[in-house]
Amino acid sequence: MRHATFLPSMLAPDERTQTYIKQGRGVELTLGDGRTVIDGGSLSSCIVGHAHPKVVAAVQEAAEKGSIGDGTGWDPREQAAENLLRIAFKDEDWAKGVALFISASEAADLGLLLAQTLTGREPFVSRERGYHGAVGLGRSVSFNKLWKPKLVAGENGSEVLPPEPATIRRLPVPECGHGTPATYDPDHRCIESCLRDAPKLLEGAAAVIMDSTQGSVSPSPAYHDALAEAAREAGALWIADETVTAFGRFGHWFSFQRGEQRPDLVQLGKGITGGAAPGGALVLSEQVLEQIGDRRWTTSSTFRGHPVTVAAISATLRVVEEEGLVERSAELGLELAREADAIASRHPCVLRVVGGSGLLRQFQLDVPEWRTEAKWEGGLKVDSLPELVHREGVERGAYIGIFSGQTVWVIPPLIISRDQLAHVLEALDESLAVADRALEGGRL
Ligand SMILES: Cc1ncc(COP(=O)(O)O)c(C=O)c1O
Incomplete structure (x- = not known):
């Protein structure tokens, strides 16, 4: 048996991903082979673009200050928490x-x-296909088994999963979760349909x-x-x-602000x-803080609130605010929604477009057997249709996101320009045409 040094996420020890990236700058990625592509969705975290000069400067400065752990005082750490509430949660005085x-x-x-x-209670409620984390209880509440830690055999996809440490009650896939606000059924009442069993x-x-x-x-x-x-x-x-x-x-700033x-x-x-x-972070409501009262929440970990992390948080908050990226996402999102619907209507391989407002659209593709929930349960090999679209996109100078076996994502940095977004969508359109032909020709 081969003993690999690096164990890549989601792959067998001797497998490697197809796209290598040398570096990112702004909305551009330089690939391993030297080509440059527009980043239409390599990483959802990259909201201010790659290597934003202000974020890089803040991180560099913090790195030069030495190593300061979770158990010691570090002013910028407290300032980052304050900045988070003051800037991102500015209209949310309960936070x-x-x-x-x-x-x-x-x-x-x-x-x-x-x-x-x-609460002194043990069970959790979570929705089908949701994902919340790779470890501990976050793993347990994630029904999207694609990302769950497990061992999967490549040949037949048979899986070994560890036991769950908690009782998780399953909400069905939301019926309102497909399409855009324009296509939502106006008579749909969640509590009478997809949330019928929630109480x-x-x-x-x-x-x-x-x-x-x-x-x-x-x-x-x-x-x-x-x-x-219903939870309350x-x-x-x-x-x-x-x-x-x-x-x-x-x-x-947050999706809950739509409601x-x-x-x-x-x-x-x-x-x-x-x-x-x-x-990562957790923001607690005033009510939760009152429930904690004057008790200590004793939990610690060496790298929490690391100087580099808190510098990146504060700098990112400032950039998002200064460059008006939230508003920009709303504005460009309208164009993206219109274009995405138009593109989807041209391609038989697209089953539906998913996304509310802002700079995110998922294209769910007609991957064979997609209707079975088993497809959402993951497996080692992703289906070839999204991979094909991704590959074709790269050939046309756009990195189309691929985070599951069923969908491709347009989830660019929020600093993307109109022209760059148009380029990504044009590349997507052409790549979907290749996928249409592949589906027609039964080559999948
Ligand atoms: C909705 C959601 N929650 C939580 C996580 C976990 O984030 P991380 O992998 O950065 O810990 C992810 C990761 O993809 C996610 O998509």
Whole structure:
């Protein structure tokens, strides 16, 4: 047996991904072979573009200060928490506490543990195809098995999964989660349809956790509101997973701002550091802080609130605010929505476009057997249709995101220009035409 040194995420030890990147600058990526492509979705965290000069300068300065751990005082750490509330949560006066973590996965685990501790309850409620983290309870509440830690045999896809440490109650795939606000059924009432069983599932639950992007669904603001109300009624906490959507992805600092209800805990990661350093956070409501009272929340980890991380958080917040990137995402998002619908209508290989507002669209492709939930349960090999679109996109100078076996994502840095976005969409359009022909010719 071959013993590989590096064990890549999602692959067998001797497998390697097809696209190598040498460096990113702004919205451009230089590939391993020297070609340059526009970044239409290599990394959802990269909201301010690659190597933003202000973020790089802040990170460099922090790195020069030495190593300062979680157990010692470090002013910029407290300032980053304050900046987060002052800038991103400026209209949200219920948000009062910030805990910093190494990743969104860690934030999910600690948030869920806190919910159990505060409520004295054990079960959680989560939706089908959602994803919240790779470790601990975040792993357990993720029904999107594609990303779950497991061993998968390449040949037949047989899987070995470890046991779950918690009881997770499953909400069905939201019926309102397909299409754009323009195509939502105006008569659809979540609480009477996709959330019919929610009140029962929430009985005795510690928390419900919700995200807005994973699994080719994007639940409507009405869905979030209805579920939040049902959770409150049942005495369960609402954890809003804003890992992909903060800051600004949906044209708001946070996706919950599209609705009326407000969460108890907000899970953050990815974009809060602009992709320049690993980092996660939990924002706690005043009510949760009151429940904690004057007790200590004793949990620690060496690299939490690392100088480089907090420098990246503060710099990213400033750049998003100064460059008006939230507003920009809302504005360009309207164009993206229009174009995405037009592109989808031209291609039989596209089953649907998913996304609410802002600079994000998922194209769910007609991957054979897509209707079976088993497809969402993952497997080692992704289907070839999104891979084909990705490959063709690169040939045409655009990096199209590929984060599952069913969908391709347009999720560019929020600094993308109109022309660059048009280039990505043109490349996507042409690449989907190649996928159409491949489907027609039965070559998949
Ligand atoms: C919605 C959502 N929540 C949480 C996570 C976990 O983030 P991380 O892998 O950075 O810990 C992800 C990662 O893809 C995500 O998409």
